Amino acid sequence: MHRPGRSRLLALAAVVVAAGAGACGTQGIELAESEPDRSGAEIFVQNCSGCHTLSYAGTQGSAEQANGREYRDGPNFDQRSAKEDQVLYAIRNGGYSSGPMPQNIVVGEEARQVAEFVAKYSGRETVGFEEPGSPPPTGE
Numbered sequence: 001m002h003r004p005g006r007s008r009l010l011a012l013a014a015v016v017v018a019a020g021a022g023a024c025g026t027q028g029i030e031l032a033e034s035e036p037d038r039s040g041a042e043i044f045v046q047n048c049s050g051c052h053t054l055s056y057a058g059t060q061g062s063a064e065q066a067n068g069r070e071y072r073d074g075p076n077f078d079q080r081s082a083k084e085d086q087v088l089y090a091i092r093n094g095g096y097s098s099g100p101m102p103q104n105i106v107v108g109e110e111a112r113q114v115a116e117f118v119a120k121y122s123g124r125e126t127v128g129f130e131e132p133g134s135p136p137p138t139g140e
Contacts, residue, residue, distance in 0.1 A: 027058035040117030043110050051101065053078055056121040074101065081123025087115035 029041045041057045049059035051074035062076035074095070075082075082090075091111045095101040106114055 027060070029058050030056045037113075037117045037120060040113035040115075041121075043106055043114050044117055047105050048074070048114070052076070054118065054121060055124065057117075074099070077118055077122035078125045079123070081126055082118050084115045084119040087118045088112070091115065 029038065029045065031038045031041050035041075044052075044054065044057045045059060048054075049057065049061050051061045053060050053062035054077040062073050088111060090096060090101070091106060091114065092104060094103040094105075104111075
């Protein structure tokens, strides 16, 4: 027996799931497969994309507006520059505050790869940011 109400409910559920998957904050990694930092970007997407924004990883996990922040929203790494040792500290200790970031969300070589990736590509919306690989300023 065919139940039209159930079909509509299943279709609606499929739309909701698809919308949720699209809203998880990823647009695609902006690094070529051959880039040495690609694995760090992939690990970042898998473990950090829900709470952090970083365009090179194609993630949008941070709040767009300060007043719209949720407890789980982490720093926007397009706007905040981070050094490798700072990223490793945050990974090991669950961030810098009492936020929800779990300690050791990645460890060992994966933690190092994520830290290198974030250090290299974070802060691109800050004043004076230069694209990785761009020639040094001429002082003009």
